[in-house]
Amino acid sequence: METDSHTARGRRRRTARRAAMPPGASAIGPLVVPGCSRGIGEVIQRPDSPALIDGVKADPYPLFSDDRGYFFEVLRSGRGLTTGFPTETTQVSATLSYPDTIKAFHYHGHQSDCWVPAHGMLQVALVDLRLDSPSFGRRNTLYLGVLRPWQLLIPPGVAHGYKAIGPGPAMLVYVTSRFYNPIDEGRVAFDDPRINYDWAVQHK
Numbered sequence: 001m002e003t004d005s006h007t008a009r010g011r012r013r014r015t016a017r018r019a020a021m022p023p024g025a026s027a028i029g030p031l032v033v034p035g036c037s038r039g040i041g042e043v044i045q046r047p048d049s050p051a052l053i054d055g056v057k058a059d060p061y062p063l064f065s066d067d068r069g070y071f072f073e074v075l076r077s078g079r080g081l082t083t084g085f086p087t088e089t090t091q092v093s094a095t096l097s098y099p100d101t102i103k104a105f106h107y108h109g110h111q112s113d114c115w116v117p118a119h120g121m122l123q124v125a126l127v128d129l130r131l132d133s134p135s136f137g138r139r140n141t142l143y144l145g146v147l148r149p150w151q152l153l154i155p156p157g158v159a160h161g162y163k164a165i166g167p168g169p170a171m172l173v174y175v176t177s178r179f180y181n182p183i184d185e186g187r188v189a190f191d192d193p194r195i196n197y198d199w200a201v202q203h204k
Contacts, residue, residue: 031107031129031157033188034137036196040125041139047150053128054135055155057081058142061116063149072149074116074173081114081153085177093180094118094173097164102199104161104190111184112177113154120170121145122162125197130157139197145170159188163199 042051047058059081064071074092075082082090097103107129115124126140143165144150154160164170178184188195 032131033129033192033194035194036137036139038196038198040141040198040202044140044142053126053138053140053158054133056126056140056158057153059151061149061151075175081151082175085175089178091176091179092173094171096169096171098169099164099167102163102190105159105188105195106161107159107186108156108184110156110178112156113160114175115152115154116173117145118171118173119146120164120168121147121166122170122172123165124152124162126154127159127195129159161190
């Protein structure tokens with residue numbers, strides 16, 4: 001009976017959320033692109049911020065600097081944010097982006113990402129597309145890189161993208177729980193009017 005009751009409550013929540021979907025929202029498989037007001041969402045300043053999208057995790061990593069440059073560990077297998085990533089399918093990749101380059105938005109149905117900004121600075125944008133998530137429709141912005149060396153765990157169903165900011169190129173190392181699979185790669189345009197993310201410099 002408890003299971004049946006829980007299932008019924010879940011159905012009611014899903015029905016209520018669908019009925020309350022914002023104007024302009026549309027379905028993409030089991031996920032939904034929300035309709036958002038213009039802006040960048042909530043800016044995350046602490047790794048334990050309660051404003052983080054559900055399931056997203058941030059973890060500072062130490063940089064060891066000396067007169068030659070700096071060193072840091074990307075990951076240790078089976079530890080940290082990549083705990084649970086299967087060793088037989090985990091992939092480590094890297095991408096370099098020139099200043100002002102925008103790469104957004106991607107999402108996955110099954111794959112988790114762990115981002116480790118290695119050089120320069122990134123303006124990271126996240127959007128929760130999971131209709132059944134308690135943070136559905138929420139947007140986060142994080143400024144990550146050498147000035148804020150955090151790892152970032154991005155679960156399936158959370159759209160993600162970034163802009164390289166600052167005077168030089170930015171390097172992102174990213175660890176994925178599955179090998180690259182184009183079937184699990186979803187795309188939403190960086191300027192999609194439903195997400196309505198403001199990539200312009202925020203003059204304050």
